[in-house]
Amino acid sequence: MSSSFGTLFKVTTFGESHGKGVGAVLDGVPSRLSLTEADIQQQLDRRRPGQSHLATPRQEEDRVTILSGVEGGLTLGTPIALLVHNRDQRPGDYGEMSQTPRPSHADYTYQAKYGIRAGSGGGRSSARETIGRVAAGAVAEKFLLASYGVEIVAWVSAVGRETGPEVDVLTLSRADVDGNAVRCPDAKSAARMEQAVLAAQEAKDSLGGIVSCVCRNLPAGWGEPVFDKLDALLAQAMLSLPATKGFDLGSGFAGAGMSGSQHNDPFILRHGRLGTLTNHSGGVQGGISNGEPVTFRVAFKPVATIGRSQATVDFAGQPVELAAKGRHDPCVVPRAVPIVETMAALVLADLALRQRARG
Amino acid sequence: MSSSFGTLFKVTTFGESHGKGVGAVLDGVPSRLSLTEADIQQQLDRRRPGQSHLATPRQEEDRVTILSGVEGGLTLGTPIALLVHNRDQRPGDYGEMSQTPRPSHADYTYQAKYGIRAGSGGGRSSARETIGRVAAGAVAEKFLLASYGVEIVAWVSAVGRETGPEVDVLTLSRADVDGNAVRCPDAKSAARMEQAVLAAQEAKDSLGGIVSCVCRNLPAGWGEPVFDKLDALLAQAMLSLPATKGFDLGSGFAGAGMSGSQHNDPFILRHGRLGTLTNHSGGVQGGISNGEPVTFRVAFKPVATIGRSQATVDFAGQPVELAAKGRHDPCVVPRAVPIVETMAALVLADLALRQRARG
C-alpha cells in the first residue's frame, strides 16, 4: 500500500522482477519541461547490470518507453507513465528455493505479510523494482537542474573494509565517479576495492559498502518542519532502497562524539550571502537547507545471495543447505550510485515544489 | 506544511516554545482503548527537563490535558487532542540573538524559509515541539502493548566518546535504563558518561551521543513495501527529531564492512515458528518485520547552545562574538530516550493498523 512517494512531485512504482514489466507513474512534474526518453535512458544505463567485469554478465536492456504526459518533447503537467518491459519473464518458475526462505532475503517476510509471494526472483523486493525509481528520478534531476541548477553526485566511499579518502564535494563530477568500475573517484582506493570484490567473488561470497552523496546549489529554505524535514525525507528515501542499513548526514555518527564547540558551524559572509565556515550540519539546519552542500552517506549490507553453502531451515522448519547457483553480483554498491542519486532527486524535487507553494 | 505523521494512526503537532501551548491531535486511534491523562503524563515526565543534576534546573511542569476523543476512560475512535500549556510565554522577547543567527541552530534557515521566525526560544524548532509527539506516542505505546504486547525500550549507548557495552535486548527494561541520570543501563559506563557530561559543563561546552532502541514482540509482517518500509519510516521518524544526524538498523554501518556469509541471518526453528540465529537484519527484511527484535541506533549531535564564545556573523554579515547566557543542558541525549521510544511507537502503531487492513 505504499508504492507512492512524494507530496507534490509524486512517484508511484510498479512491477515484479519476472512479470511483464516494471515502471513508474510520475505525477506533479511541472509542465513545459523538455524531456525525452534519452534523458531517462542514460541514468537507467548507469544502473543496469553487466556494465563491467565486476558485475553479472546478464544483459538486461532495460529500454524505457514514455507512455503519457509528454508531447512534442515537452511535459504536459499530467502524469508521466514510464514502462520498461522485462525480457526475462518467468512467472511460474517455482524451484527449490520456493520451499526455503533465503536467509536475509524478503521471502519469509513477504510470505508472512501477504500470504503469497512472487514465484521467482524476489518479485517486488528485487532490485529490479528500482528501475521505476531511476526512470522517475532522471525526470526529477532534469527538473532540478533546469530550474535551480541543482547537481547531485554520488560515489562509492567504501567496499567492505576498503574505504576511500575525503573527496572535494564542491567539484566532484559523475565523470570522475564513472572513471572506474567501482565508482570510487580515487583511483588507488578504487583498485583496492576492486581487488576486494574479486576476492569475494573468488570466495563465492559477497561484500557491502557505503555510498556517499552530495547535492549542490540548493537554495536555503527547502525542507518541511517537522516531520518532512529534508534530512528526514532523505533518510526515509535511502532506507527504502533494498539492502540499506543506515543513513547519516554531515558529521553523522562521528558527530555524536564531538563537542559543541567543535561541531557548530560558524556563519561567514561569502559572495554576499551567509554561508558556514564548516559544514558539519551537512547543509541542513532544523530540517531546512541552509545553502551549503547537502552531504550524506548510505550503508549497504553485503548481497544476501551467495554461492557459498548456508545452513538454514525451510518453511516447514527442516534443515537445508542452500547455495545460490549461477553468477551473482558479489557487490552491488557501484550500481547503487545512480539509485542513491535518484532518491535524492525525488526528495529534492518534491521539497522544491512544496517551497514554491509559499509563493 | 508537514506537521502530520502517519497514514492511519496519524499525529499532528502544534506549538512554539514560547507561545500559549504545545500539543498534538491524534487521529485514528482505535476506539475502546483504556486511556487516562496519567498514561500520558508518565512519559512526559521522563522527557521533562530538570530531572537530574546533569540537566538544566528549569522547572517546566508540562501537565497534559486531554481535550477530546476520550470519554469515561475509553477512547471514542475520534481525534484525541492533547494540550500542554507553556508556563514560560515570551512571545515578544527579541534580544541580541535576534540579530544574529545562532550557529548550527535553525534561526537562519527558518528566516530563509518563512521570511519570519518566532521571537525567542527557537519557536517550532525548539525541543519543546517534541512534547506533542511524546504525548501522542504514549497513546501509541498503550495501544501497541494492549493489542500486541509490543514493548519499546531505548537507552543511551554513547555520550561523546564514552560508549556502553552490548546490552541484552531481550530483557532490558525501562527500569534498568532509568537507574541512573544518563540512562545507560551499564553502571560503569554510565559513571564515565556522567563524568564526561560534567566536564563538558565545566568547559561551557556540550556533548552529543547515541541512543539505541529495541522494539520487541512485533509479529512478522509489519512494514509497507516499497517506500514505507518499517526501517524507512523509522529512519524518517528519527531524523525528524531535533539534533539527529544519523540512523542505522541491525548491523548498520558496521554491516557494510561484513561479508555476506557473515552477515546473512540463517533461519532456525524456535518455539514452533521460524526465527533467525543471528539478527544482523535488525528484525527487518525487505522492509517488513520478521518477528525478531527490531534494533536501531540514532546519532545526536552535541547541543548547539554553548556558554563558550563563538565567532560568527550576524544577519547583516558583521562579525559577532556569541556566548549563550544562563544554564543550558550540556547533553540532551538522556532526555532523548523517551522521545526515540515515542517516534518508534508512532511508526509501529501506524504500520500495525495498515497491516490490519489486509484483514
Next chain:
Amino acid sequence: MSSSFGTLFKVTTFGESHGKGVGAVLDGVPSRLSLTEADIQQQLDRRRPGQSHLATPRQEEDRVTILSGVEGGLTLGTPIALLVHNRDQRPGDYGEMSQTPRPSHADYTYQAKYGIRAGSGGGRSSARETIGRVAAGAVAEKFLLASYGVEIVAWVSAVGRETGPEVDVLTLSRADVDGNAVRCPDAKSAARMEQAVLAAQEAKDSLGGIVSCVCRNLPAGWGEPVFDKLDALLAQAMLSLPATKGFDLGSGFAGAGMSGSQHNDPFILRHGRLGTLTNHSGGVQGGISNGEPVTFRVAFKPVATIGRSQATVDFAGQPVELAAKGRHDPCVVPRAVPIVETMAALVLADLALRQRARG
C-alpha cells in the same frame, strides 16, 4: 481517521459536543499573513446558535483562542491551533436516548462503526464539530482575500418549499445576506421563509433548505485534474457537512435537461481577457476554474431532532415513542451559511497553494 482536509493548506478538526472543547489545527498557512482572534471570531459569531428569534436561545459564547502559529499579529508559517472551550460539558449524561438510536441521527452508525459513542449530544457528529472548521475557514478567507481578492458569499435560496429568486452573484454581499434572520437576500422571500420556519416550530416539526454560494475573483487555473477537480473537492467539502444531501454546480441538475447548444458557454472578450457569455459551467471547466464566478448549491435535509413523537425501535429492537425535549432549531439552514462559505474557503485556499507550486 479522516479529520484532516487539504493537501497543502490542511485543517484537522477535533472535539466532541460535550467534551472539554472543539477546535482545529491549521497547517500550511503561508507566513506573514496578518491574523488576530477577532478575524476568526466574526465568522464564528455568524455561525453561533441563538442569533435570532428563529433559532434556539442557547447562549454558547464560542470564544476562540489562537494557541500557536501567530506572533505579533502575523502568521509564522507553522501550525495554527485554534481552541474553543465547551461551556456545556456533560460527558456522562447518558439518558433515555442512549438506549434508542435517534431516527436519521448518527447514533446507530457511530455505534456500529466504533462499538462506542459519546454519551450525549451527538459527540463528533454534532454540529459543534463545525466550529473548528469555521475557525479555520476564517483564516483561509483572510488569505484568499489578501492574496487574490477572492470573495465568498453564501445565502439561503430555499427553506422547505419556499424558494428565493435569482440573485446578482456579481454584487451580492454578506451585508445583503445578513439583512434578515433567514439570510435570504430577497426580503419578500425571506418573509415567506420566516413564516415557514415559525409554522414548523409551531408544529414541533423541522425544515430543510438550500444554501447557494458564489466565489468571485478566482484566477483561471485553480483545480487539480483528475480527482481533485475544483468541483469535486467542493462536492466532497459540502457533503462532509452534517445534514447535507446534495451538491450541484452551475447549471447543476437542471443542466441535465438542457441541450448542448443551450448549455455551452461561448467565449467572449471581456476586459482584455477571455470570459464566457453565459455561466452554465459554474466557473469550472474540466475541473479547473475559468475565471468566471464559481456558483453552487447545497441541499440540507430537515433537522432530525423534532418535538413530535416518532415511532421507532431501541437498540434491542423494542418499539419506542421518541420525542425530543427542550427547544431545538426548527431550521439550521440560516446558520449553515457561514459554514458553506468556510468549506469553500478551505477548498480554494488549498487549490491556490497547489497551483502556486507550479511556479
Next chain:
Amino acid sequence: MSSSFGTLFKVTTFGESHGKGVGAVLDGVPSRLSLTEADIQQQLDRRRPGQSHLATPRQEEDRVTILSGVEGGLTLGTPIALLVHNRDQRPGDYGEMSQTPRPSHADYTYQAKYGIRAGSGGGRSSARETIGRVAAGAVAEKFLLASYGVEIVAWVSAVGRETGPEVDVLTLSRADVDGNAVRCPDAKSAARMEQAVLAAQEAKDSLGGIVSCVCRNLPAGWGEPVFDKLDALLAQAMLSLPATKGFDLGSGFAGAGMSGSQHNDPFILRHGRLGTLTNHSGGVQGGISNGEPVTFRVAFKPVATIGRSQATVDFAGQPVELAAKGRHDPCVVPRAVPIVETMAALVLADLALRQRARG
C-alpha cells in the same frame, strides 16, 4: 498533481487521449484475490464507444493488459498496473481547434493552468481518461463482491427531459440495465429516451441526463467522519468525472423541501438487526453506512462537442464560428453507467479497508 484517489485502496491513472496509452496503477489491493484480464475487460467493454446505434461508430478495442501485481491468477498484494494502448495516436494533430478554445471544453482552462495542452482530442480531460478508472474499478468490484457480497448497479434515470420511473433498487440487475441501448431499465421510458437522442442527433445537438446508482449489501459502519464521509467521497468521486454537474444521495435535493417528520427514517427490526422503514437517508447517516442500500444520482451536462455552429472567440479574442466535424455521441449518459459504478466501487473498496483497520 492529483491523479491518485483513495487512502488504502489507491488508484493512480495516467494517459492522454491520443498518446501511447491510458491506464492505472492500483495499490493496496489485498493479496490472494482471484483476478484475470477478463474480469476487467467485461466492464471496459460496457464503457467502450460504438456499442449501439446511438453511439459513435468508432471502434476502439480497448484491450487491457495486466503488467504487474498478479501471478497465477491471484493478486500478490503489490501494485497492479493496467495498460490499454491507444490505437488512435495523433500527438501532433494540431488543427483549427488549437487556435480556438472549444466552448465548455477544458481547452481554455488547461491552457491557463499548464501553459500548454495536448495537441488533439482533449488530452487528459478526454473521456478516455476514464479507461484507467474503469479498469481499476473492475478490480474493486471483484474485491467487494468476493469479500462482502457488495453489488453495485447504475442505470440511466433521465436523458434530457425524459425521465424514468422509480426502480426497485433491491432487485435491479445489470442485465436489466443493459437490456436496451440507453440503459434505462424501464422499456417505455427507454424508448422515449432513445427518440430524444435520435432527435438531438438529427439536430446536430446533444443531450445530458442523470445516472442513478444503488450499492447493496454494505455492512453498517463504512465511511470515515468527518471529511471522508461515505457520501462526501461519493460526491468527490462523481464530480471528478467529466461532464458531471451534480450529485445527491437518498432524498437529495427533494429532501430539502420535506419536513423532519416526513424525512426521518424510523428504525425497525428486520431479519434480527436494525434497519430503517424508509430510506431518505440513502443508506448513510452521519457519513457512515447504516446497512440500507446506498442510493444516489449524478447529473451529466449535455456533450459539449456539437455539429451545430457556435459563435465564440479564439484565444486571441477574434470572433469564430465553430462546428465539430465527424460524428460524435449526442449523449454519453448510457456509457457513463459503468463509469459511475466504477467510482462507487473505488470509494467503497477504500472505505472497506479503512474500516478493517479498526480490527
